[in-house]
Amino acid sequence: MNDQESGSVDFVRQKVETDNASGKFDGRVVTRFPPEPNGFLHIGHAKSICLNFGIAEEYGGVCHLRMDDTDPTKEDVNFVQAIQDDIDWLGFKWHGEVRYASDYFDQLHDWAVQLITAGKAYVDSQTIEEIRQGRGTLTELGIDSPYRERTVEENLDLFARMRAGEFADGEQVLRAKIDMESKHLIMRDPIMYRIRHAEHYRQGDDWCVYPMYDFTHGQSDSIEGVTHSICTLEFENNRRLYDWYIRELGIYVPEQTEFARLGLTHTVMSKRRLLQLVNDGLMSGWDDPRMPTIRGLRRRGYTPEAIREFCRRIGVTKFDGVTEIALLEHCLRDDLNRRSQRRMAVLKPLKVVIENYPEGEMEELEAINNPEDESAGTRSVPFTRELFIERDDFLEDPPKKFYRLAPGREVRFRYAYFVTCRDVVKDDSGEVIELRCTYDPQTRGGSAPDGRKVKSTIHWVSAEQAVTAEVRLYDHLFLESDPATIAADEEWTRHLNPGSLETLQGCCLERSLGETDVGDRFQFERLGYFCVDDDSTSDRPVFNRTVTLRDQWAKLKKQSPTAG
């Protein structure tokens, strides 16, 4: 029984229920997802998206999408579009139009003037370094700026001139007048506005003063009537200031609640590190199938359903933990197992000749498309004298637990016949290049009239009818489970899993895979789930391995590497 079935909800939802019960927000539920459009969304954002949009859906409320765009030097319209695409792909609908903090710049400016007038804000003419010095440290109190006691008139005039563009970047800043001796660093006269003579991607040159996050976020929530402003743990300290601005302004009061961001093993999530992977050319782009970005996962073949189920299962708490990527992969397989049609594909081909099968003959065999879904029907696969099987499915000198093909051994070729290996052909270097086999015509369809059993069933593809393709095998980005802890001064990218991408050419797919569309997903039997990559063309198909099937044999092999 999972948490949902047991009726328990996370602490954020509990808060919403408590507020609904007490009538705190008159039963309204308004949440928001507030990304800064300076990068692409990743699976950590998906957790937040599922939380915010999920709560709105579950409690009859709405969720806004708001671009938190207060730093013109970093933000870009392309990210705005990408963010919308990703949320849409995940299957969520924001309420109304996309909102922008930058649309509130006029209001924010007026509120700044209001605080100046009330003697709660002042223009500081210190240099950036002086301000830093004056702030004090974790253990030393801050000291007042020499400009702290300017008159309201002077401050009003200075702020107007800041806004009018009379000063250069960094020359002046508007600060809230709170308490330089506060134990809470955030309250030591935080900066409200800084000068940036930069073009804003939406506001153009209208402004040369831009509000800081703290002077923007709470008020934006307030303007939009947000009830539950849900953010990650690192903003806990900021809540004190969030509340201060709103109360001093005397405006509607939303409630901020913080939860732990997602940590995932075998990958990195920080924007900085992801950016470096792309910039250093270590990844093909933000949509490299190895990236934990939504775009990367999407291209890799993940389904939105799997990601949402994962987000549901990890829960929401204030504990900063690291979730094993195995849970994500479990959710993926669970979803893909139900929905994917099965196909046969040989990734590393080994030629097999069925000596007693007539040359030039071909027959059609019926194969089940999806044993989990009868309505998926069947297809026919061609069987011929010359076939390919997986190199891994044959061992000349098999260890005890190896059930697959070996000299003298009979196995079942899936949906076809029992086949016995009679001879092994090697090249000059001793490498096995071909298997001479015989089949039992009595076993057509896969079972023997005499009731004899075989130890295993392997997949195969007709040599004549095979579709040749490139297949990209993906694995975890890092071998270490927690690469985030690798020190910043270390060359952390050296820890990348050298086997995170293996590109295979000349893979042999069954005939029916000749016609596919980008994004199509299949299970290649006994191998894993694969999807058609963006790079795929009709004469040059490219498949990505989304995730392998669970594999008992691989585990056995790991335990005793001598085996195979």
Added chain:
RNA sequence: UGCCCGAUAGUGUAACGGUAGCACGAGUGACUCUGAAUCACUUAGUCUAGGUUCAAAUCCUAGUCGGGCAACCA
């Protein structure tokens, strides 16, 4: 060294003063025309020390450990 937050099996979580559950992982077995899926079983936990109470994972105090806060980033 100041302030804020946190701590339950390997991992993620539930239990809201009254029998510590669930999921993933790992292990074993059953079944099997995918060494998949499915099913069954096993494994393993309340950070420490005090206190309150008939009763504490839960409340209180102290400590330990971990995270966050000293951008004109968000």
